Amino acid sequence: MSFGLSRNGFKRKRYADVFSESERRAKEMFGEDINTAAWTPVGIILRIHSFTVAQLWQETENSYNSGFVHKSEGKTLSGVAMNQLVRRRPAEFASGVLNFTGDEGTEIPEGSLFSNDDGVTYRLAERVVISEDTTDGTVVALEAGALSNSPANTVTEIDTPVAGLDEVTNLQAIAGGRDEETDGELRDRYDRSLTSGGSPTTNGIRAAVLSVEGVRTATVIDNTTNESVNGRPPKSFETYVLGGESEDIAREIFRRRAAGIEAHGDELVEIEDDSGNIVPIKFSRAEEVQLDIEVDITVNNEYPSNGHELVRSAIIEYIGGTDEDGNIYTGLQTGQDVVYSRLISIVHRVPGVASVDSLTLNGESGNISIDAIQVAQTNYEQVVVS
Structure with a gap:
């Protein structure tokens, strides 16, 4: 058997291969009757040597694989x-709104800190003055990641004392925090980018927009005719986006669009090119199709105490939206239908679910069709499990 690098790739020697070869050579040198059992001095030496050499082969294979997207890590x-x-x-970083209660006119300085019971701390992004006993202010988590999300009414600790401030809470979940993109997620996005090749194609523009922080889904529809189609001017394209900051999205569209081709849409961002010229870049927000979901299940003894929360989270993760803990799931992409049978299967994956007795989407049982410029969404308040 051929090991090492060849036209078929790289094949490493495993521990069993190395030991077999070492044992064969030992018998060639010392005779066929040499004892190489695991408890003998020769056997121990051979095994130590084989383990070390096998590790070197493993590291060599890792080095070879490091040049490939689907093998490197x-x-x-x-x-x-x-x-x-x-x-x-x-x-x-997660962000959201805190509601402040206290004496009218109390000033809460920018940078004031507040936290939840788990020790997740949030910084006030703007100076707030309490008006008529209560007012709101935007906060951002000090540390990034999914753990920076907080369910509603959990951020109640005042870490920066302010005279006249009595209470604080988040009436809605603080959301948007997510962990660094995993290897699997990066590989998937890399595969989508291969269709772009750096060119101003619809796939290339979509791949660029999907790389923007906070963007969860995007689609690009072009009009290659010399006439207006569905409000799109001749020789133009329209990008529909869910999530992300408008300026960041516009910059990626500008970077990938072809010269002379109009970027059409409802939102306008002016981008300055290298020559100092102002280029108007437009795009549109994807239309969100909100789904109210009711599911009735029969369970057995394996169903955990938080089973209803697990069912709800599984549904939100499939469709897309905000869970009770503030995690935002990407879910389905623009134009993807909600498949009824798929939802049934997802609910059945939760331990202890014996049967799904009924499941309705906006009061109906069946698939939900989603147009090319739409995206299905739901959240923890819209999913009822019983």
Whole structure:
């Protein structure tokens, strides 16, 4: 058997291969009757040697695999993906709104800190003055990641004392925090980017927009005719996006669009090019199709105490939206239908679910059709499990 690098790739020697070869050579040198059992001095030496050599073969294989997106991992994968200008998404910070109660006129300085019972701390992004006993202010988590999300009414600790401030809470979940993009997520996005090749195609523009922090789904529809189609001017394209900051989205569209082709849409962002010229870039927000879901299940003894929460989270993760803990799931992409049988299967995956007796989407049992410019969404308040 051929080991090492060949036209068929790289094949490493495993421990069993190395030991077999070492044992064969030992018998060639010392005779066929030499004892190589695990408890003998020769056997111990052979096994130590074989283990060390097998590790070297493993590291050599890892080095070979580091040049391939679907075999490399971690920082090595990040470097390989950058060859296609695909950057790993960093961890993102959760943000939301706190409601302050206290004496009218009380000023809460920008940078004031508040936290939940788990020790997750949030910084006030703007100066707030309490009006008529209560007012709101935007906060951002100090640390990025999914753990920076907080369910409603959990951020109640005042870490920066302010005279006249009595209470604080978040009436809605603080959301948007997510962990650094995993290797699997990066590989999937890399594969989508291969269709772009750096060119101003619809796939290329979509791949660029999907790389923007906070963007959960995107689609690009072009009009290649010399007439207006569905409100799109001749020779133009329209990008529909869910999530992300408008300026960041516009910059990626500008970077990938072809010169002379109009970027059409409802939102306008002016981008300055290298020559100092102002280029109007437009795009539209994807229409969200909100789904109210009711599911009735029969359970057995394996069903956990938090089973209803697990069912609800599984549904939200499939469709997309905000869970009670503030985690935002990407879910289905723009234009993807909600498949009824798929939802039934997902609910059945929760331990202890014996049967799904009924499941309705906006009061109906069956698939939900989603147009090309739409995206299905739901949240923890819209999913009722019983």
